[in-house]
Amino acid sequence: MPEISQLPASVNLPEEEVIIIEYWEKQKIFQTCLKQSSNRPRYTFYDGPPFATGLPHYGHLLAGTIKDIIPRYAHQSGFHVDRRFGWDCHGLPVEYEVDKEYGITGPDDVAKMGIKAYNDKCRAIVMKYSEQWEHVTRRLGRWIDFENDYRTMYPWFMESVWWVFKQLFDKGLVYRGVKVMPFSTACATPLSNFEAGQNYRDVQDPAIIVSFPLDDHPDVELVAWTTTPWTLVSNLALCVHPDKEYVKLYDKQLKRTFILMNARLPILYRDTGYEIIETFLGKQLEGLKYQPIFDYFVHLKQERNAFRVLCDTYVTEDVGTGVVHQAPYFGEDDYRVCTAHGIIWKDASIVCPVDATGCFTAEITDFAGMYVKEADKLICQNLKKRGRMVHQSTVNHSYPFCWRSDTPLIYKAVPTWFIRVECLIDKLLENNDKCHWVPNFVREGRFANWLRDARDWAVSRNRFWGTPVPLWVSEDLEEVVCVGSIDELSKLSGVTVTDLHRENIDHLTIPSRTGRGVLRRVSEVFDCWFESGSMPYAQVHYPFENAKEFAERFPADFIAEGIDQTRGWFYTLLVLSTALFDKPPFKHLIVNGIVLASDGQKMSKRLKNYPDPLDVIQRHGADALRLYLINSPVVRAQNLRFFESGVHDVVKDVFLPWYNAFRFLIEGDAAKNEDDWRAALHTLIHVLFQMICLLAPFTPFITEFLYQRLRSRIDFKENLKDHAGLPIGYCRQTGAPESVHFLPVPQANKALIFTDIEETVAWMQATVELGRIIRTRVNLPLKAPLHEAIVIQSDPVVRKQIESAKAYIVEELNVRILTVTDDKERYGVQLRGVLNHRVLGSRLKQDYKSVVETVKNMPSSELEKFVQTGSITVCGHVLNEDDLSVVYTTSGGGVAEGEKKAKVAAKTEQVKTGAAVTQRYETASDARGLLVILDTTADPELEEERLARELVNRIQRTRKKAQLVPENPIVIVVSTDSTVLQRVASPTSKHMPLIQSTIKQPITVTPTRIGPTGDQELSVFGCAALPSGWTLGAEIIRETVSIPPDDFELVLFSRTDGSFSPSKTTPAMPVLSHPHGAADAHVDIIHRLTGRKCSVMLSDSQSNLLVTDSDDLLRKIRCVFGWSTSSNLRLFKSTNEQLEHISPRHLLTLNGKTLYAGVLIPSS
Incomplete structure (x- = not known):
């Protein structure tokens, strides 16, 4: 990686990341890390x-x-x-x-x-x-x-899975059972309950009420509600709650007699269109027989005593009619209830006329071959035609979908191999408590609740591509052998095995030890979650x-x-x-x-x-x-x-300031002979180095990028003195580790920890945050200065800490005056309690109204105590911070709580004129009793300062758009007819020091539009002409910008001379278009990769060289194009012919020529 002494003003971080990846791979940095830490x-x-x-x-x-x-x-x-x-x-x-x-x-x-x-x-x-x-x-x-x-398909991985299963089998935790389970018809396999819980959707399903006439009284009908009409074909029983009240009523409109739960009458009736005949408990219905709604399994009425009323407490008052239809092989509760009442049992034939794809089998003659969900409509039509449909509607509810195929699941009874989990619940909860979760509430809430309701785990799947369940069974399933390894299978079967997938072992048999012939493997494979x-x-x-x-x-x-x-x-x-x-x-x-x-x-x-x-x-x-x-x-x-703008903000608000601080360090060596400057640079190096090491795990690229350019400046012996034992292999001969990721995490220097300063900064940040909340709420940008900020806090220690940070708060909030006080009365501030009605209403019941009234009239002094202690007793009830929040109000009734808006009008002290004025206060507070008030009163002088700050902002944006760096010598011309803006930007303006502290370039203002050759029109500026020694070059950029309510024109010209020239060599500027005089030599540059163009001035109009040699020219071009990897950047005469080094004496031979800039690709 290159170590460079100069960095461009901009950097392409994604391109640099690719270069860093190549560096890591070439130098085997990750592999070296593993070796060195072995x-x-x-x-x-x-x-x-x-x-x-x-x-x-x-x-x-x-x-x-x-x-x-x-x-x-x-x-x-x-x-x-x-x-x-x-x-x-x-x-x-x-x-x-x-x-x-x-x-x-x-x-x-x-x-x-x-x-x-x-x-x-x-x-x-x-x-x-x-x-x-x-x-x-x-x-x-x-x-x-x-x-x-x-990979879970590697034979050695699958063998360990077999070992795990055999351990469970030997512990008695494996069994085979028929159980109603979530079933994916798209994948033709059952799913576990936790798989079914992964993909719930809000859907609309049919909601119908159907009738079941009693055998002994056909004119009396039980009515049941269901959202799965397709399960009615498999109905074998009805279920009611034994202890709830049921009614027999006469429907005046339909002229029929129905039985349903009293509490569920509103599902059918909204008025008095019925007459109650009799009221009784559900247990009185138990054993009553009724007419089957379909006759596909009517024979079970005699064989199993089916089609009768059962009782169970799972029936609720919340939904339906209080009469639940039972299809035992399509519902978990149905299966349990029907088993308990002897309608189904372990060895009984299964009433499950739905195949693995979710279609009705041949025994459902009217709907054979139809997908069950699609059959709903035809089933409803059939019920209407036969007079069994009492009411039809739809319901929106949450329904499970297959996590893989994204299709609706059904619940269906299937023979499955299970692991006993319900017997482990206490141990699961105990072991869960031994784990540290971030965040902890997930462990204690969502996960622990799931564990408490854990069901036995169905681990087998009726599929093909997976680890086979290693069970070999006899035909009657009475003899079962669990195989726990490849070697064990080879010995038992007599066949050498190398791969455990189905096609390699399904044909293998094991001799029976009990005379049952041969044992064959069950057909299922493991749930991939088991793997x-x-x-x-x-x-x-x-x-x-x-x-x-x-x-x-x-x-x-x-x-x-x-x-x-x-x-x-x-x-x-x-x-x-x-x-x-x-x-x-x-x-x-x-x-x-x-x-x-x-x-x-x-x-x-x-x-x-x-x-x-x-x-x-x-x-x-x-x-x-x-x-x-x-x-x-x-x-x-x-x-x-996810907002991509948020990713961009990280670059803008975090990485670029960090990069610029580093660039400042690199550029700062020019003043290294000054003691203060050297001390400051030493501190900056230390801070940057510590930050790089700390953030390396979080942002591995930019930390590597900065480290590679910093390591030549670091005294590693000094910086790593607290990390004894750093392997020599970490470092090259220079003593600098090859990567930031070889460095240890910096140790805290306890001598530099000052808790009082940290507390002060925390209160300062809280104050600034509240002030910014106010500005955001009332749409006051930070560039708009305000007259005063008032901070109210009752704790004298906190007030003192905030006072000590006064200068920072004034700057961060952009206010003239900061007042820190505990005097709420002066500003008309009072406290008011706000109750959490949703929580307390149900908890306090009849005491709720008296608590509301008491809190409403509670004095501020009592609420102050609550703010300090976090609890208060009201009418015998203890209220905490979840029950009661405190808001600040002013005499005008405004609220000051977080984002809530507060506007008050209050009389202030007499101003110099002696007249009373109306002052606008905006307030915000936090839970620790910190109250910030901003005086938002309009003020012409403050408005001018705002305009000055806005002007600086627009100028800086324009410079950035023109790809200028701070060192580029320019002249800024503001053309506006706004007298206020002219006054703000005039050379004699009281705001000019504020503007120049950031701009650091000459600026002038004119009421008329300036042409492209500005020096020909400077006489109209009102300042006669440019000061002596100034020479305007070409126009760089022209923008129409806005500072509401005014629009104005901003023109940036290059400047080749004058008192504003920086002391060191300045980077070249991108020039859009300009006429070159006879003496101002220039060279045109084309970026070989992107085709971007720029011109670099070689000399000014007095023939003074602005570029020293071709290396200096290369540095200026890097700044224009944003290149930071100088080692491979070269200049070319043509697209392929490289330019040799040119001395100052021959530099002007490039005048008027076009060169190409690009990366030199090293030969392999």
Whole structure:
């Protein structure tokens, strides 16, 4: 990397990042880090495996950034961190892609193709986007080992998964059962409950009420409500609550008699169009038999005593009619209730007339072959025709969708292999408490609640591409052998095995030990979440290899993923580690929220509602994206609406000021003989070096960029004296480490910690923040000076601290006077309590009104105590900060609380004229009792100062647009007919010192428009002409700008002489167009890559050289084009012929010629 003595005024950070990546790879910086730390204590990190069947999105980039920062920081804190990338290769995501590509609609199509052919296609696409993943990951600046990755399809990984399952089997935690489960008809497989919980959507479904006439009284009908009409064909019972009140009523309009829950009458009736005949408890309905709504399973009325009323307390008063129809093989509660009442049992034939694709089977003759959701409409028509439809409407509700295919799930009974989790709940909660979560509320709330309601885990899937479930069973399922390794299978089957996928082992049999013939493998494969939950063991092939290393490094020190993984990877990791070792799988966890589109919607490729991540990186740089993401609520498990403008703001507000501070350091050596300057530079070097080391894990590129240009100026012996043991291999012969990422995290110097100063700065920042809130609220820009800011605080220590920071606050808030006081009465300030009505209304019940009245009349002194203590007792109830907030009001009734608006009109003291004036106060306060009041009274003098600041802002914008740097000698001409602006910008203006303190270039104002050759028209300026020695060159830029309510013209001319000339050589200026005189020699430059053009003056009109030699010319061109990598930048006579070095004596031979500037590409 180049070490340069001069930097351009602008820098292209994305281009510099690419150069840094090339440097890292060429010098093997990451690999060197791992080698040099190999003998350090281990810091263990698990990388959750993504699928490579899709491209990385912002969620991956966010998690990847977090997973890069922590290991980098751990490494720089003295640890060795192995960072292996992992890939999830099995399961629905891969199969779904193959099914789409080859038109596979179900298991029959796979059978025709053959499992081997099908799995070969899965294997072929599983790493479809791996190269793009590696490119994006590296471009993000993430250091991770792709060469030693793990993949869930590797045989050694699958073998460890088998070992995990066998341990659970031997512990009695595995069983086979028929259970109603979420079922994906698109993928033809059941899903676990936590998978079903990952993708809920608000949908509109039919909501119908149907009738069930009683056998003994056909004119009396039970009415039930459902949102799944398709399940009615499988109805076997009805359920009511035994202890709730039910009614038998006569419907006057329909002339029918119905039974439903009394509390649910409003679902059918809004008026008195009915007559109640009888009221009774639900238990009195138990055992009543009714007429089946469809006759497909009417034979079960005799065989199983079906089609009767059952009782269970799960029936609620919240929805429906209080009569719930029971389809036991399509609902969890239905299955439980019907089992408890003997309508179904373990060995009974299953009433489940829906196949794996969600279509009715042949026994449902009226709707055979139809997809169940599509059959809803025809079923409703059938019910209407037969008079069984009582009421029909729709309902909007939240419904689960398949996380892979994005299609609605159904609930369906399927035979499945389960892991017992419900018996582990207490241990899961105990181990969860041993983990440190960031933020902690996710662990204590969302995750702990999920664990408390954990269900047994269905780990088998009726699919093909996955790790096969290693169970060999007899035909009657009475003999089961669980295989835990490749070697064990080879011994039991007598066949050598090298790969564990289905096509390689499904045909293998194991002799029965009990005389049941041969045992055959069950057809299922593992849920891919079981594989990813096994990754701590399988990634190191435990226990077959690395047993000692695993024992020393388990559990992991750190993991990180999105909040959706509370029901995914975080959960499966904890279940398996608890079942295997009764330990948590990790010590520390960072949970990030979800990155949404700018409109708050989910990012969608179809809607194209977000910018491509690589495009954002190309425009702003990876560091900017990293810092934008981690400096947002999304790292606290909250959602983030992504705005590309926010990434740009990081560059503008963080990186460019940082870069300019560094550039100031580089440029500052010209004054190194001055003691004060040298001391200041020493401090700046120290601060920049510490910042670079501290921020290296967060922004690896810009820190490397700055470090490479700073390391020649650092005394590493001095700066690293507190870091004994820094390996010699870190440093080159010069003593400077080759990368900033070799350096340790700086240690805090306790001698430099001053808590009183920190507290003062904190109060200063709070004061400034409140003042800016006011300015934003009333639309007063910071450039508009105000007369006074009043800070009211009751604590004398705090007031003293704020007073000590007075100069900073006055500058930051742009006010003339700062008054710090505790005198609220002088400004008419009072306190008022505001209750949290939503919380307290339900909690206080009948006492609520008296509490409201008491707080309403509560004196300010009582509320002051509440502000200090955080609690207060009102009418016997203790209120805290969640229940009560305090706002400040003024005599005019305005409120001063955060963003709430407060405007008051108050009489002030007599001004010099003796007349009373109306003064405008705007206020804001915080929870610590700090109140800031801004005097926003209009003042002509302050208005002129505002115009001066606005003028400076417009001039600086124009200079930036013209790609000028501060050293470029120019003349600024303001053409305006505004007398106020003319007065502000005149040479004698009292505001000129303020303007010149920033501009540092001559400025003049004229009421008339100036032509392109300004020196011919300067006599109209009102200042006769330019001062002696000034010579105007060409016009650089002309802009019409606005300072409301006025528009004016701003013209910038080059200047070749005069008292404003900087003492050192100035960079060349880009010139749009200008006439060259006989003596003012120039050379034209064309950027070889972009085609940009500029002209550089070689001499002025008096033949004085403005450029010393060709090297000086090259430096000026760099400043124009924004190049910072000087080592490869060259000048060329033509597009290919390089320009040799030119001495000052021969420099003018370039006059009028065109040269080319570009990067010299070294020969290989």
